[in-house]
Amino acid sequence: DIQMTQSPSLLSASVGDRVTLNCKASQNINKNLNWYQQKLGEAPKLLIYYTNNLQTGIPSRFSGSGSGTDYTLTISSLQPEDVATYYCYQYNSGWTFGGGTKLELK
């Protein structure tokens, strides 16, 4: 089974900061990776699919990159509404979520 490790598990940042969230797979997942945002009490929302494709309606401050085993979600300028937990999700072999990164305001 493919394991997905997200880091950091908790991230504190200020409004306007550039924020980078990391996700590492236990083996090559061929860019078959999504990012989801889950706000408190809500269902997850798809942000990025196939590593770097922005889902319709998602602000352009969100972007994704990576290849092989290492992937990144970047928020170019953090907004208050971005406070949430973010999950990476691989679908290259089976389906596996990372443990999540909780993003809070400093």
Added chain:
Amino acid sequence: EVQLVESGGGLVQPGRSLKLSCVASGFTFSNYGMNWIRQAPGKGLEWVAYISSGSSYIYYAETVKGRFTISRDNAKNTLYLQMTSLRSEDTALYYCARRYIPDSWGQGVMVTVSS
């Protein structure tokens, strides 16, 4: 607008069974594969099961294989999850989600397994 509405959750004793439903609207249900994904209280997300649009392909997480059965009725636009031999570790909010690569999710239904 895509809508997915789960139902059928509740409190159940260990070893008992429960069947969840997810009614879909706002898209052609029969064209899409569907997933069940769960989230234990205060924990992360765990993929549970997938069924293809015509039910030809079905996959389960190892943690539920042999106990849970995913199915669908395309005439009723409804996805199901039959859960048997429930354990305390199955306690979670269960989401249905559209597509092989989940793009739309319901709001979830809570299942609590406790004596």
